[in-house]
Amino acid sequence: MDLCEWDAKSLLRRYGLPVPNARLCDLSKDRPEELSPSSILKAQTLFGGRGKAGLVRRAGSEPLATLDAIAAALAERRLPQVLMIEEATEFSSEFYLSVVLDDVAGCPVIMFSTNGGVDIEENGDVKTFPLPADVTVRQQDLVPFFIEAGAPGKSIGRLCRIATDLVRLFRNEDAVMVEINPLAVTAEGRLIALDCKATLDDSAGYRHEGRDFPLSQRLADARLSDYEREARENHFVLVQSPGDVVLVTAGAGLGMMVSDLLQDAGFKAATFFDNAAGAPGETAEARLDLAWRLAESDDIKAIMFYQALSTRDLAPRVLGLLERLKAAPPPKPFYFGLSASFVAEKTMTAKAAREAIAAAGYPAFEFPEEVVSQMAADRDSGKMGSAD
Amino acid sequence: MAILLKRESRVIIQNVHSAYARNMIGQMQAAGTNIVGGVAPGHGSTEFLGLPVFDTVAEAVAQTGADTSVIYTPAFAVADAIVDAADNGIKLAVAAAEHAPVHDVMPALAHAREQGMWVIGPNALGLLSPGLGMLCGLPPAFGTPGRIGLVSRSGTLTIAMLRALSAQGVGQSTAISFGGDSIIGRRPVEYVREFDKDPETDAIVVVGEIGGGKEAELAEAMGEISKPVFAMIVGRSAPEGRTLGHAGALARNSSETAAAKIARLRDAGVTVCPSPMATATAVRERCGL
Numbered sequence: 001m002d003l004c005e006w007d008a009k010s011l012l013r014r015y016g017l018p019v020p021n022a023r024l025c026d027l028s029k030d031r032p033e034e035l036s037p038s039s040i041l042k043a044q045t046l047f048g049g050r051g052k053a054g055l056v057r058r059a060g061s062e063p064l065a066t067l068d069a070i071a072a073a074l075a076e077r078r079l080p081q082v083l084m085i086e087e088a089t090e091f092s093s094e095f096y097l098s099v100v101l102d103d104v105a106g107c108p109v110i111m112f113s114t115n116g117g118v119d120i121e122e123n124g125d126v127k128t129f130p131l132p133a134d135v136t137v138r139q140q141d142l143v144p145f146f147i148e149a150g151a152p153g154k155s156i157g158r159l160c161r162i163a164t165d166l167v168r169l170f171r172n173e174d175a176v177m178v179e180i181n182p183l184a185v186t187a188e189g190r191l192i193a194l195d196c197k198a199t200l201d202d203s204a205g206y207r208h209e210g211r212d213f214p215l216s217q218r219l220a221d222a223r224l225s226d227y228e229r230e231a232r233e234n235h236f237v238l239v240q241s242p243g244d245v246v247l248v249t250a251g252a253g254l255g256m257m258v259s260d261l262l263q264d265a266g267f268k269a270a271t272f273f274d275n276a277a278g279a280p281g282e283t284a285e286a287r288l289d290l291a292w293r294l295a296e297s298d299d300i301k302a303i304m305f306y307q308a309l310s311t312r313d314l315a316p317r318v319l320g321l322l323e324r325l326k327a328a329p330p331p332k333p334f335y336f337g338l339s340a341s342f343v344a345e346k347t348m349t350a351k352a353a354r355e356a357i358a359a360a361g362y363p364a365f366e367f368p369e370e371v372v373s374q375m376a377a378d379r380d381s382g383k384m385g386s387a388d
Numbered sequence: 389m390a391i392l393l394k395r396e397s398r399v400i401i402q403n404v405h406s407a408y409a410r411n412m413i414g415q416m417q418a419a420g421t422n423i424v425g426g427v428a429p430g431h432g433s434t435e436f437l438g439l440p441v442f443d444t445v446a447e448a449v450a451q452t453g454a455d456t457s458v459i460y461t462p463a464f465a466v467a468d469a470i471v472d473a474a475d476n477g478i479k480l481a482v483a484a485a486e487h488a489p490v491h492d493v494m495p496a497l498a499h500a501r502e503q504g505m506w507v508i509g510p511n512a513l514g515l516l517s518p519g520l521g522m523l524c525g526l527p528p529a530f531g532t533p534g535r536i537g538l539v540s541r542s543g544t545l546t547i548a549m550l551r552a553l554s555a556q557g558v559g560q561s562t563a564i565s566f567g568g569d570s571i572i573g574r575r576p577v578e579y580v581r582e583f584d585k586d587p588e589t590d591a592i593v594v595v596g597e598i599g600g601g602k603e604a605e606l607a608e609a610m611g612e613i614s615k616p617v618f619a620m621i622v623g624r625s626a627p628e629g630r631t632l633g634h635a636g637a638l639a640r641n642s643s644e645t646a647a648a649k650i651a652r653l654r655d656a657g658v659t660v661c662p663s664p665m666a667t668a669t670a671v672r673e674r675c676g677l
Binding site: 108308 | 411412415463464487488489490491492494495497498499501513525526527529530540541542543544545547548551552555568570571572575595597598600601602605620622623624625626627641642646662663664665666
């Protein structure tokens, strides 16, 4: 789960990390009467780059006009009208501090730069400190790291304390990423987290019963399309993107690969289907139903179905699909691909399944490359109709 | 000879009563795997599918001389099961569970490495050495005995690549699906090194994805690899910023995109192909098969 700034900072506060005073303002419920010109107005989103997008601004001489400008920018992007109103902090420089997983080292790392702020990726000169796999560290172990990284002497002690608290948060909250950027340095050498984001491990959610981030949840929901929300309610995952083929696959790797093959052939997959974590067994029917409706769109040229079954019985899936093809013909040309292991061929072979689909009048193949090349041939010979 | 699993390996099944284990035990045996027992706490001295069942890994190892384990323990307990195996002399383990909390798995995998245990997974479909044996969940019928090593994050893509290779008559020494999680037991480069040392492997196929630094690490290590390496990297068409299924399949920065990985691997001398069929063709032509 991705946390927005407000929720990530609430975690920082809980671990004793310094953050500016702030309040949350939901413009759909209340509009502030007055605002201090020095306060910082920050739209709450789950994506970065808010400053460049005009979604974070100093209130300035006309605070309510600034507020309205951010509200308008949010409305234009159809995002929830929720802002954080934060007290301004005077600072002399900006650090970057994060704890993230390093998939090569197999452990988390502390990342630090004295060059924090925007464009950290380009000009950050980020230094890393590998943590042990049980994610524990003592302040004294970090002293040489921060000195080496060029942090000024008077900030070293505070940095070590903040970093160990951040590591504790990362471990105890089952985080996979927590990032403070910038970590502002005041003229007196105090440190204060001006922005923060975090990602928590959904797989560990069961042991954080009662921990609730309603705003981040709301922002995540707002990001979903109606169809994506419907998929979630039916216990599977749908990711939509602009495209011209409704692609129905199962398995993350296979879905990405077939989507690549479509792109290579000049198509663009409009959907990515996957199983949801801890989902109950059968969602095939609901997926097909959704696929048929998505294919009604004028942008869609075809539906491609491809599955590789290793253990699940293929017969009920194929029979269900045949029934649907008969009862409700697909709104766009339908292409079928299936491979299966003999375990999945309990009562029907993959070959028989392909023959049955072909007999119903739809192209059916064994390999995804064959399906895609048939689609390209049909498009190029005008058989697919034009969506343009 | 293949890699990791040997003909003489003695295999136990942790959480032997699970539905997954019940589905796969017969298939593993039919593929040639020598399964010598199962573990299910509280069910010691019983039998299951003809296998002796033990209360603990320690007892199973003591009684059977097992050196390999297939761990079907569910996500919330898989880390402890890995540690249990590592502490009791198991040298090779496959962990099947998907959605294991990363803060559990990370120290367990580090411990396993210290103990010298090789972990495939978690979230892995396992290992198939056609004609020799299978561990976990790869369909043996998709493989063909031969001399190509295959290693992939994704289970479905291991299957897709196996099918394409087999369809073109390109047999495999060993195929491994190690899972799409960010933190895993052993990384692609470690498998590639094993294949490079294996006298029965002539070339290596790597299937990768967007997200993380594992493919970049492989590219950097290519100087020490003597055999030809082929790769397919999926997620070239993935929408920016959305996680596609696998926990590890999210490009967090420009170096983790498919395009960046493909460029690095190409520069390092890897033959990068766009599809399983194209990969199989490239391998066939290069190896004169």
